[in-house]
Amino acid sequence: MLKWFLLFLGIGCVYFWVKKQKQAKLRSEESKVSNDNKAKRVGEPEAMVQCQACKVYLPQSNALSHERRFYCSKKHRDTLDSEGWIGNAFWRVSPNQDLRPENTQPDLVVIHHISLPPSEFRNRNFSHCIVDLFHNKLDPNAHPYFAEIADQKVSSHFLINRSGELFQFVSTHNKAWHAGVSSFLGREMCNDFSIGIELEGDGDAPFEDVQYQALVQLIQKLESDYPHLQFAGHSDIAPDRKTDPGIYFDWEKFRKDTQISTEKMPFGLEPR
Structure with missing residues (x-):
């Protein structure tokens, strides 16, 4: 009886050890992919957009937007532009x-x-x-x-x-x-x-x-x-x-x- 108990105990230990190793490998691979994506995002140039009012180019993250139009400042968005249109x-x-x-x-x-x-x-x-x-x-x-x-x-x-x-x-x-x-x-x-x-x-x-x-x-x-x-x-x-x-x-x-x-x-x- 003791012999069978030790056998099942050994099999269980091996099973959990293998499972733990697979989980560690999976986490490592996911971390590598995440780091690669972050590095890729850092390396990619940010999209540039043009201010509807003054026509200057600036990163999209720095621009104000309204109806798919972009502005470099609130002042330019809220005033009458050179074409006779109000940005807001x-x-x-x-x-x-x-x-x-x-x-x-x-x-x-x-x-x-x-x-x-x-x-x-x-x-x-x-x-x-x-x-x-x-x-x-x-x-x-x-x-x-x-x-x-x-x-x-x-x-x-x-x-x-x-x-x-x-x-x-x-x-x-x-x-x-x-x-x-x-x-x-x-x-x-x-x-x-x-x-x-x-x-x-x-x-x-x-x-x-x-x-x-x-x-x-x-x-x-x-x-x-x-x-x-x-x-x-x-x-x-x-x-x-x-x-x-x-x-x-x-x-x-x-x-x-x-x-x-x-x-x-x-x-x-x-x-x-």
Whole structure:
């Protein structure tokens, strides 16, 4: 009996010794592979990317990114670049645009409101419908109102939705189709010399605080490149056709927050 016990004990010891040796060998091989991979990563050159604003190249790990675009600094990401685009906006380039007249710089900002479907922004986020309209992709079967406007070719330079997100559709260098038949202090065809900003909303509800905040930040960026801007509502330049931005747009708050002089608001600060 003792003989058999010693035999099984010996076999067990051999088995566990062999198993231990295999485990040690496996750990050694895994460690070698890991070290080789680390060495390989250290030796590989890091991907370089180009700043969208100043065009300098830098390691991707050092860059700020937004929508697959890269920037060397927050300042460059958050300002208007040389092509007329703001880096921290969501770029949704509209086909509804053309060149400004030669030697024409924008000197007017026109503030609008827009809601698609009308007033339904209160229920859920419908910003995508506005994007579709500016891309000529609005589904006329999605809502009765869409059937009325789906064939319109319109756009704006910017949209600020109810969450304060900033979208850009047209470079400020180019002409967006936002003003239509219009006149500003005797100057016709306001699209030629203006920048259009749409606020998601209607004439029956106040705008959100975050929309004012985003609007103020946008105006500060625009004024750094266009210091002679004046400001008006769509109803000011097309009074027989339009009522936006409406009585709930707070012109006094807008002026106070932007520190714009009243001389740059020729239609005054009263709600209208």
